[in-house]
Amino acid sequence: MKKFLLVIGLLLFIIPGVVLAQQKATVVGRDIGELKNIRISGRLIDQISGEPLVGATVTIRELNKTEVTNTNGSFFLVLDRAEYTLEFRYVGYETIIYPIIAVGEGRISLTMIQEDFTLDDVVIFGRDPEKNLRSTEMGAISINMNTLKELPPFLGEVDIIRSIATLPGVSQVGEASSGLNVRGGGADQNLIMFAGAPIYNPSHLFGLFTAFNPDVVNDFTLYKAIIPTRYGGRGSSILDITPKSGSLDTWGGDMMAGSVSGKLSINGPVVKDKISAKVGFRGSYINWLLNSLNNPELRTSQANFNDVNGILYGEINENHNITYSFYRSYDDFALASDTTISWTNLSHSIRYNGKLSEKFFVDAIGFYTFYDFSIFNRSGINNFDLKSGIEDVGARLNFTYNLGDRNKLFFGADTKNITINPGELIPGTNENGEMSVLPQLVQPEFARESGVYFQHDFEIGEKLGFSYGLRYDSYQYFGPRTVRSYAPNLPINSANVIGERTYADGEVIQSYDGFGPRASFRYSINSKTSIKGGYNKMYQFIHLISNTATIAPTDVWKLSDEFIRPQIVDQYSLGLYKNFKGNIFETSFEVYYKDIQNVVDYKDGARLLLQNNLETEIIPGVGQAYGVEMYVKKNLGRLTGWLSYTYSRALRRVLTPFEEEIINDGNWFPANFDKPHDLTLIGNYKLASNVSLSGTFFYSTGRPVSFPEAKFDFAGNSLAFFRDRNLQRIPDFHRLDLSLNFQLKGKGKFYEGDWTFAVMNVYGRKNPFSIFFADQAGSPPQAYRLAILGVPLPTLSYSLKF
Template identity: 70%
Template sequence: MKKFLPLFFLFILQAAFAQETIKRLVIGRDIGQLKDIRISGRIIDEITGEALVGATVTVPELDQVKVTDPNGGFELVLDRAEYNLEFRFVGYETIRYPITAVGDGRLSIRMIQEDFELDDVVIYGRDPEKNIRSTDMGAITLSVNSMRELPPFLGEVDIIRSMATLPGVSQVGEAAAGINVRGGGADQNLIQYAGAPIYNPTHLFGLFTSFNPDVVNDVTLYKSVIPPRFGGRGSSILDILPKTGALDRWGGDLMLSNISGKVGINGPLVKDKISFRGGFRASYINWFLKSLSNPDLRNSQANFYDGNVVISAPISDSNEFTYSFYTSYDDFAFASDTTISWQNNSHSLQWKSKINERLSLEALGYYTQYDYSIFNRSGISDFDLNSGIIDFGGKVFFQYQLNPTHKFTFGGDIKNLQIQPGELVPSDSQESGILPKKVQNEYGLESGAHVQHEFEIGEKIGMTYGLRYDMYSYLGPRTVRQYAENQAKSDGSAIGEQGYGEGEKIIDYSGLGPRGSIRYSLSKASSIKAGYNKMYQFIHLISNTATIAPTDFWKLSDEFLAPQIVDQYSLGFYNNFKGNIFETSIEVYYKDIQNVVEYKDGANLIMQNFLETELVPAQGRAYGIELYAKKNLGRLTGWISYTYSRSLRRVITAFEEEIINDGEWFASNFDKPHDITLIGNYKVSTNTSISATFGYSTGRPVTFPEAKFDYSGNSLAYFDRRNEQRLPDFHRLDFSVNFKFRGESKFADGDWTFSVLNVYGRRNPFSLFFVDETGAPPQANRLAILGVPLPSLSYSIAF
């Protein structure tokens, strides 16, 4: 018997090797090719058929890692040999795929989701060393799954507020719409959904983001070296990609909270060919207003909704068409007599094509519209005030992969802008003393061409450089004022007018914007990067508030208002620890801003046909240092971000009456030198997690009245220097607990989330207003939006 044991074990070993040989897939047709074998493929969800963007493909034998593109595609260049490919994506089972490469070929990989504990399984949703190895600076991608680990805002994942937890990104207050990035204004950020720009991304004056997270795949913020394919804004690009539906079966989700509810459905319109995803969300928020401390807000009414439709047709492995529709609506009745409403609508159609193994194409056309209205129904002077903007255009870019270390991107875009700054329509009542008035519409044509080259020199050095050439034309019809030379522009210095016909060119602007970054790897776990970025912005937000409000309006660059030009210089050090469990970075930056908009003292911005009489050109500069530390794995995950930054303005003109603060540098409305955020998520068990967010920042600048005086029987405040004082510092703690219940039926298989905003009831001031008192200076009063702890409870299920 002993003689047979070695033979038995030999047989077992041979069977094992035979089994391994059977599992190993032979790729390509054997034509004797030895090198530069191209293996391409696409990774999708096993159940939904949705492309998995940012999944990693690893070739351990070559220490090579690739990340899938927006279509879920990847490409490897290999020699003739055997390899053991590994496919990873956050929340999905890792796939190990042994292959033998004998010629060019293609793979189709289907991955399936799994429940996992972070202590037991290490799964990365992207290349874990991307922050070290890539030349990207200031580009941060957050998946919706990552955002779900943050305490929800009133029961919801909030995309904009999630971005504000990152270094260099801030908001001016608790009801702030938009974000401020590296010392830039809220209008310097291009927020786009499925490639279409969105001009007011908020509900209820900034308390909610108007993007339903259930129809969002991931969000990328570019804030340092912005790829040349993006243009039109000075500070950042927030690129929001929609989630497509399943190709093989129908499903959906439902969420109810004490603030709002939403429902979604997705599935195949044509099985395996055309998918559909739709989502709708609406509020029942009036009870929340009743809990606010401000009496006017307590006596107000509010409603909002948003909806999304995504239709995707992956007609082949190489071609996919996607149509996206987005709408949002708000109305807010302030103290029962004034109603403010605003609405976004956007359509986009995208085509992605892999022309051959090296060349791919992405083309997109879009139409977006933003409208706002104010309705006054006080019964005495009823009126409607309407404004809006229409933006439609197209863009196309090509990507050419010369070899694994050289990639070219090139293309162009064009857009048409139409702005209605304001139209005042009085009511039909004969008692109304208001006369109708309409501000002239504005028309502009903006276009750009771009090219970019990414390459590596050995393992140590990587470089990305590119150019973008922007062109802009301000068009008629329009009546343009002419002013006397050597006098400030005012109604009194106007000497005539000139008319321009429809489509007639009034003025042109253009500029070349170089962009580039270089990376030097100190080791596999650390690198240094430096970058430069130049941006042109031809549209401006006209506002007398520190944040986007529905009453603000947009204005195009004209012969009096030049485009904003932003030059940014960045330097960073990046280091990962303990097998990429810890990720850290330090970045410093300096920005020079030309032609930023400031306002004359006492400027009248509403219904102004000749706005140049109220504006003054300003210089801007911003600089800062950003510290970031993140723990990616383990029961306790999260990050800490700290930013020290300054955002300054200076106004010096030839006319003394236009100079602000004696021509000295002063703080912008959103200058907050210190900003720190702490995020923590603790996984108690497979089904329970706890998360908390703490934020602290310096109070933003404000202007207090220095004195008051009487004029014609009226008591008026006197203001001297602009933005010399500050609001009290901001700080707040939010907390949430999430429970996942697993039941026998689908409706018992859901998530409960309990959260508390403003745990210790901090009355952070959103603004100050002043009340006149006899015999005393104007008295300051503080308005707080969230002055008490605010609990919320939500329940969500998938079916």
């Protein structure tokens, strides 16, 4: 019997290989005698949903050449008349081997089916598996949503921002934080774009959830080292999120119900093979959980959020397409009080992709984005509304010209107008019909950012690859606005005002510009090992005015003016990259150093809210950051995952001619988010073909805080005395999350789909998010820790495709 089973097993193993070897090649194109430069286009879609597969790789084995599908799932090849073997790969999908005979211009349309994980030894790569070795890009990390779904969910669903924080060089300050700190940069130094439109607050519930629905996201790329010249405006990183367009063939959708939130998305053809639509909605129902708690403060609290996405895709022909994207998110939160905080993100974008010739491509984007927050107080005593917002309107035009297979030229331009309403206090009336506070309006700000760029990527043989480029950024800050003048050689404060000037609407108040060179190289030691290095210069004309360590909805954005200069960041990077055992293991080792000019810091006791003259509360500083990043990833087998470790420092220095403005005696001190050691370990183990266990372990050094050294009495109040900033640290952070996923197929029964059971903070670590101080008689103020998540938190979610 054993011999019989062995024979059957060998036949099952050998026969598919024989069939593949004998598979007849498909003749592509009409034979009209073409011998060279035969143009072949194609498209890849999901076999079930019909959605385009963006970022799939198409490899021509005979030429050792790989192309990547665009936002429509399309690819383009230029071949000579011959026989070829095409290999199609996409994360989470079965690989397709497709022999062809190219005889003339033609088109290939293929469907790919998701891998059911019945085999243990299949490697699925989302992009070229050797791209990390052969590309001149440094610090560019792309993640497909199918890969993201293998990570333990946070409160029932996968999270884009938190997944990025598991990568080397990227961190967050705590469990309820929405911002990212990338290579020693502040949270405001990251440009986050959804469908080409900037998003200013990417969070729900103060950072407990990311404000992007994973079901409408196709993939995202983080640039943290050598940033392509087509991007500008931020000092540390660019996070470019690409939405998923709907199917041109069939209608379908996704649904998820979790412990605290749920989501639904549907998509399908509006005009078959021409126009598709995709709509996604996500909302929370966390209030039932709050209302069931014993704590009276939490029981009277409320927390709500929702977001809506809409994507309309139109295919003019195989060479031209247009995509319209709509996005809106909303939050409101009230913690046992009469004060409610709410914030909204809103964006529209329209994108045109065109192939003007076999070598010339265009990508054009127009966008509008709006962010605002409000604080409403309805206590009956001091009723008021406090509002603030920021608005962007802009466009980008990008061109690509293929000089050859390994020789590309990129160039283009972008511009946007920025309007900031820093704050408006609208008084309400009390029970007697009287205003309890005075109205206040902070002057709005207006500016324009523009840039032009070019970039040249090319290779010299198999060993050397180069990328160099230049970006020119220009910035104008203009009226209407009334600007103070201050006495020279004295600190900028209200006591030293000597006059003011009023600028008319559109009149330029201050201008800045600068050239940002960027260059990188790649040297291949062998086919599995390469060295890369590069230099990057970035300008940032907008600043986040906040004295907290993480992004909060009440933070105010401030434009550069004649007192606050733009941040300038110079970064140097060097890395070693090596793959092992047929790309089963990917490893990298990178070092970097940054110089940061014109860092915004704050005077002691600074008042930042509703401040018409922020220059009196702010002092300029400089920064430096350096670090070492190590990354090991396993792609093959039952156990997959990665290990990332970063040693880094983020330091600041404030040294001015005025003694009262100097911080820490002019010495270097840690930034609020400085965490020298940061370790993440992620694993996914396939227990069976439809069952997987995932785990994530985090460890990091506690972030800096300032402890009071003494206290003193002033006007009858006991006040804390602080000597230096950020010279103490909260306890180290560590946490373990686990999840168990079941893929059940019930042929239409209610339990068909994916069930995910997850436990956050498995061993109940009380990680401190912040430290606060309480007065104690006869001693300095005593420190207490605030933990956001101090107990194990189980969640259950159910999702399906239909």
